Amino acid sequence: MEELDLLKKTWNKSDNYPNVSEEKIYGMLHKNSSSAIKWIFIISVIEILFWTGLSFIFSDDTKYTDLLEAYHLKIIIETFTYVNYLIIVYFIIKFYRNYKKISTSDSVKGMLASILNSRNTVKYYFWYNLSMIIVIYFIFMISQITHDQKIQQILHDSVENSNMRFVFLIGVYLTILIFIIGVFILLYYIMYGLLLKRLKKNFNELKKIDFK
Numbered sequence: 001m002e003e004l005d006l007l008k009k010t011w012n013k014s015d016n017y018p019n020v021s022e023e024k025i026y027g028m029l030h031k032n033s034s035s036a037i038k039w040i041f042i043i044s045v046i047e048i049l050f051w052t053g054l055s056f057i058f059s060d061d062t063k064y065t066d067l068l069e070a071y072h073l074k075i076i077i078e079t080f081t082y083v084n085y086l087i088i089v090y091f092i093i094k095f096y097r098n099y100k101k102i103s104t105s106d107s108v109k110g111m112l113a114s115i116l117n118s119r120n121t122v123k124y125y126f127w128y129n130l131s132m133i134i135v136i137y138f139i140f141m142i143s144q145i146t147h148d149q150k151i152q153q154i155l156h157d158s159v160e161n162s163n164m165r166f167v168f169l170i171g172v173y174l175t176i177l178i179f180i181i182g183v184f185i186l187l188y189y190i191m192y193g194l195l196l197k198r199l200k201k202n203f204n205e206l207k208k209i210d211f212k
Contacts, residue, residue, distance in 0.1 A: 025205070026108065026206075029111070029202045029205055029206055030102070030105070030111060032198065032202055033102055033111060033114070033115055033198075033199055033202045034099070034102050034103050036118075036195045036198045036199050036202075037095070037098050037099045037102055037114070037115075037118045037195075037199070038099050039195055040095055040098075040099075040118065040122060040192060040195055041092070041095040041096050041098075041099050043191050043192065044088075044091065044092050044095050044125070045092060047191070048085075048088050048089070048092065052085075055081060070147060070148075071140070071143040071144055071146075071147045071148070072143060072147060073139070073140065073143050076139060077136075080132070080136060084132060087128065091121065091124075091125045091128070094121045095118075095121060095122075098114060098117055098118040098121060099118075101113075101114045101117070102114035102115070102118070108206055111206055112203060112206050112207065115199050115202060115203045115206070116203065118199060119196055119199055119200065119203075122192050122195075122196055125192075126188055126192070129184070129188075130181070130184060130185075133180065133181070133184060134177070134181075137177055137180065141173050145169070151169070154169075155169070
């Protein structure tokens with residue numbers, strides 16, 4: 001964006017060639033926005049390949065499959081996995097379409113629409129994944145509390161303190177969930193947040209060109 005800032009200064013100071021400078025700034029914004037959306041698409045593909053690879057690794061792990069069966073979660077997790085893949089593929093297609101649209105856009109309004117659509121798609125993608133993590137975590141938590149013999153023994157060793165132990169256990173689960181959400185938000189900010197900030201800045205600059 002340093003080159004864009006220099007062009008803006010030249011544009012603001014120049015009275016002789018405002019149209020040429022504006023076209024340069026538009027071209028720079030177009031190139032920068034197209035690059036950001038392309039990287040959003042690439043990162044999303046890498047992400048799904050990574051999680052797909054992990055799922056194949058864990059699917060061959062007998063301890064993991066035995067744990068799912070013990071908690072009566074095998075069918076539920078498999079169903080969630082297949083549905084999740086379908087939805088993520090839908091988002092990847094959306095990311096790709098957003099990239100193609102901005103690549104072929106030849107107007108300020110077209111670029112504004114493409115950037116806005118791309119930002120909204122990433123936001124929906126973020127909230128979908130966060131919701132999936134929370135839902136699956138609570139399903140796993142309930143199943144573990146219900147079916148894990150060690151936890152059942154801890155909760156029922158002392159009838160007088162069973163309620164306090166249950167509250168403490170829920171507190172531990174919630175603490176772990178907050179930590180997982182924090183890590184998730186941090187990772188998504190690193191992967192997508194910086195690109196979204198670039199798109200937001202470009203969006204604001206384009207509006208100045210369009211409505212100045």
